[in-house]
Amino acid sequence: MNRIGFDNQKYLELQSKRIMERISQFGDKLYLEFGGKLFDDYHASRVLPGFAPDSKLQMLLQIKEEAEIVFAINASHINSNKIRQDLNITYQEDVIRLINEFRRIGLYVSSVVITQYSSSKLITQFQNKLKKMNINVYHHYTIEGYPTDSKRIISKDGFGKNDFIETTRPLVVVTAPGPGSGKMATCLSQLYHENIRGVRAGYAKYETFPIWNLPLDHPSNLAYEAATADLNDVNMIDPYHLSAYNKITVNYNRDIEIFPVLKNIFEEIYGTCPYASPTDMGVNMIGSAIVDDEVIQKAGKQEIIRRYFNTFNRYYNELCDINELNKQELILKKANLVLEDRKCVKKAREAQKHYKVYSGAIDCLDGTIVTGRTTELMGACSSVLINTLKYLAQIDQNVHIIETKLIEPIQNLKTEYLGSCNPRLHANEILIALCISAQTNENAKKALACLNQLKGLQAHITCDLSNVDLNTYSQLGIQVTYESSKK
Known part of the structure; x- marks a missing residue:
């Protein structure tokens, strides 16, 4: 809690x-x-x-x-x-x-x-x-x-x-x-x-x-400087x-x-x-x-790391100069922090190293960290989101709650009619598929009912995120960081 x-x-x-x-x-x-x-x-x-x-x-x-x-x-x-x-x-x-x-x-x-x-x-x-x-x-x-x-x-x-x-x-x-x-x-x-x-x-x-x-x-106060x-x-x-x-x-x-x-x-x-x-x-x-100053200090440290990633991504997308990134690095040092003090960062990076594909991690309120990886059907952002909903609904991770036949028409729409080169489903698209599946699948219905439990959770993805995914996570109340792949 x-x-x-x-x-x-x-x-x-x-x-x-x-x-x-x-x-x-x-x-x-x-x-x-x-x-x-x-x-x-x-x-x-x-x-x-x-x-x-x-x-x-x-x-x-x-x-x-x-x-x-x-x-x-x-x-x-x-x-x-x-x-x-x-x-x-x-x-x-x-x-x-x-x-x-x-x-x-x-x-x-x-x-x-x-x-x-x-x-x-x-x-x-x-x-x-x-x-x-x-x-x-x-x-x-x-x-x-x-x-x-x-x-x-x-x-x-x-x-x-x-x-x-x-x-x-x-x-x-x-x-x-x-x-x-x-x-x-x-x-x-x-x-x-x-x-x-x-x-x-x-x-x-x-x-x-x-x-x-x-x-x-x-x-x-350091988090304010970072902001x-x-x-x-x-x-x-x-x-x-x-x-x-x-x-x-x-x-x-x-x-x-x-x-x-x-x-x-x-x-x-x-x-x-x-x-x-x-x-x-x-x-x-x-x-x-x-x-409770201990709680406040912990929250401030997490914000400092989140702000660092935000600037890191802006810099590598040429939206700010090196001075801003250097300042964020200085603030990290002042606060005696490393990026993996954000637990989901460490777990997401470990998952990427293990699976050798872009991965994500979400830190749940009970301390459990759920991971997900890029597949042919879903990006890392969508995968870890579905896995987290399964965890919150107490559904075994090996159980499929969205049938492939529901995902394939959405992929076809994206690539054949909307001009997308990426067939993998974004976070909002996988939630739409989950909603449809919930009409006939009891596990999907249970997972969908856990959406309100995502608010305030911490997430990290090891690749660039689209605006669609960022907006979906924001609407769900998930505080997400990610790493630009333009290194």
């Missing part, structure tokens, strides 16, 4: 209280930067077993009448069609998905700001979609000298050239589809413009990671907090770099800054809801 290391209810209570305290600290308006995922924070749920992916959303729903949401998305992420890896959709697709989801549950989304704006066909297409949804679109621009040249930043040539985002509610939540979207710069730009308009506005940061009251090299390796984020001791309070806390480089700018903005507006450090401006209560 999965052990829980995080008390989600305690977290909601502590976090709601802290945010309400921060709202009351300021006068007319509060810009609250939401770091991480607002709607489905799967990274947090993986590294903090017990954390609900929609925890931040549930907290926000309690104060929805006072709140409106502004999305920030970086122009470069639109132009590069940057992918949100856990959902395998582009950032712009995710923004539209989230707007629709938020509206469905009664949250008010007022606008989208495109940061570091420059004109392009993809950006124009994205803006047109937003306008059809009655979403206001604003542009913020690259500022020379950002974030160190505070004199230029706080001027007409800095924040002054950005569009002012029109908002109507006292709490403005600034969120984004992923890191590097410009959420903080959006908030600071708004403070500058609000001050010109005579509005007393404040700023606070709701960032899940790094966890400020855990050690710098705690696996949870943002493409941004070259680095966890650091907050020097401002150490100087002000003689207390060690953890923050990350971009917040520490931007703090002097934030401090100058507040001093120009109020004559003084309410925060002595980047840690002060945060409201994160994650660390106070950890109830």
Whole structure:
């Protein structure tokens, strides 16, 4: 059984209280930067077993009448069609998905700001979609000298050239589809413009990671570095907090770099800054809801290895440079990990060595690791999936639960009519065959009934995975890694 290391209810209570305290600290308006995922924070749920992916959303729903949401998305992420890896959709697709989801549950989304704006066909297409949804679109621009040249930043040539985002509610939540979207710069730009308009506005940061009251090299914090390796984020001791309070806390480089700018903005507006450090401006209560650090450390280590494989595959498919891969290797060393500390990696590699074909392994909750290999009918991904369902249903591995006559028509459709060179069934196709077989085969029916037991299991495949297989595993809740064959 999965052990829980995080008390989600305690977290909601502590976090709601802290945010309400921060709202009351300021006068007319509060810009609250939401770091991480607002709607489905799967990274947090993986590294903090017990954390609900929609925890931040549930907290926000309690104060929805006072709140409106502004999305920030970086122009470069639109132009590069940057992918949100856990959902395998582009950032712009995710923004539209989230707007629709938020509206469905009664949250008010007022606008989208495109940061570091420059004109392009993809950006124009994205803006047109937003306008059809009655979403206001604003542009913020690259500022020379950002974030160190505070004199230029706080001027007409800095924040002054950005569009002012029109908002109507006292709490403005600034969120984004992923890191590097410009959420903080959006908030600071708004403070500058609000001050010109005579509005007393404040700023606070709701960032899940790094966890400020855990050690710098705690696996949870290292897992955050691994998750943002493409941004070259680095966890650091907050020097401002150490100087002000003689207390060690953890923050990350971009917040520490931007703090002097934030401090100058507040001093120009109020004559003084309410925060002595980047840690002060945060409201994160994650660390106070950890109830089993051993569980949390184990989950963080597994995430570090998963992130390594993700970068490894991206590098060998020419989607990132060697520096990102080198950083992941450094994080592995910091955490004293090797790849085979992920048990399914070791078993999958052993199976490949034994059978001399691509293989897979799935780590079940009871500690049993099921393996599968490539056959004439199925790829490794499909084979290990069926074998795991047989194990969960207590069916002997030698028993066939899908008849060959059900697989062959699907293979024929793929190769003869759909132009596929690979006759082997993908994970979704083998599940369709299992569904058909379950109509007449009692063992297939028993195996099919175990699909809900796959959620949260760990898997590793020793070859490239297609998007179809990745999506199927994601939908089943299986956390899968794989190894690019382009070596």
